[in-house]
Amino acid sequence: MSKTVSDDTPLVGANSPFFRIIKEGLDGLVDGEDYYDLLADDVVFEYVITVPGYPRRVEGRQRIIDLYRDYGDYVKLHGADNLRVHRDRETSTVVLEYEVHGTSVPTGRPYDNRFVSVVTIQDRKVVHWRDYLDPIAVFDAQGWPQDHHS
Numbered sequence: 001m002s003k004t005v006s007d008d009t010p011l012v013g014a015n016s017p018f019f020r021i022i023k024e025g026l027d028g029l030v031d032g033e034d035y036y037d038l039l040a041d042d043v044v045f046e047y048v049i050t051v052p053g054y055p056r057r058v059e060g061r062q063r064i065i066d067l068y069r070d071y072g073d074y075v076k077l078h079g080a081d082n083l084r085v086h087r088d089r090e091t092s093t094v095v096l097e098y099e100v101h102g103t104s105v106p107t108g109r110p111y112d113n114r115f116v117s118v119v120t121i122q123d124r125k126v127v128h129w130r131d132y133l134d135p136i137a138v139f140d141a142q143g144w145p146q147d148h149h150s
Contacts, residue, residue, distance in 0.1 A: 018100060021080035022117075025096040029087075031124045036065055040125040049132040051139070075111050075141070077102035082114075094119045104141040111141035 019035045032038040045058045058064055077100055084097040095118050102111045113134050120128035139145075 017077045017080035021083050021098050021100075022096065025083055025085045025098065026094060026119065026121070026126075029094065029121050029124065030126060036061060038126050039064060039129075040122070040127045043126055044128050046128075046130045047133075048130055049135065051135045072105070074105055075102050076105055077111075092121045094121065104143075107141065107143045109141045109143065111137065113137040 016035070022035060022038070026038065030038045039061045041061050042059070043061050043064065045064055047054055047056055047058075050056070055067070058067055079101040080098055081101070082097070082099045086095040086097075087093075095116065097114070097116050099112065099114050103109070104111050114137070116132040118128075118130040119126055
């Protein structure tokens, strides 16, 4: 496997809290040195509960790489925890519940979000990822709407 991003990539490098918690949740089921290595070339991501302006569906590993490329401009993660893993071996599906913690780069406000990710695996790669997050956590960290905290 070749690494697709450096270890200091804000979201998904090998030292990223996000990558570490995902790798722990998918332990023994997928192969890869960083988050992107876990993904099949034709992976499909669906963002079911998300924020305005974010895509609802992204197809292809390279498009996911492009989508997350500037993540570090918005959020700096410093931790991830509270992992719960639910596996259905018959359908090759894993449901991951987890939290991430960081700081909004533009505002300096704390960013604490909870996720549910429904992950389908085939041939030791992620082929489908359905994501649910708390959009209010994003709004609060980014200061949306502007008069919300005044």
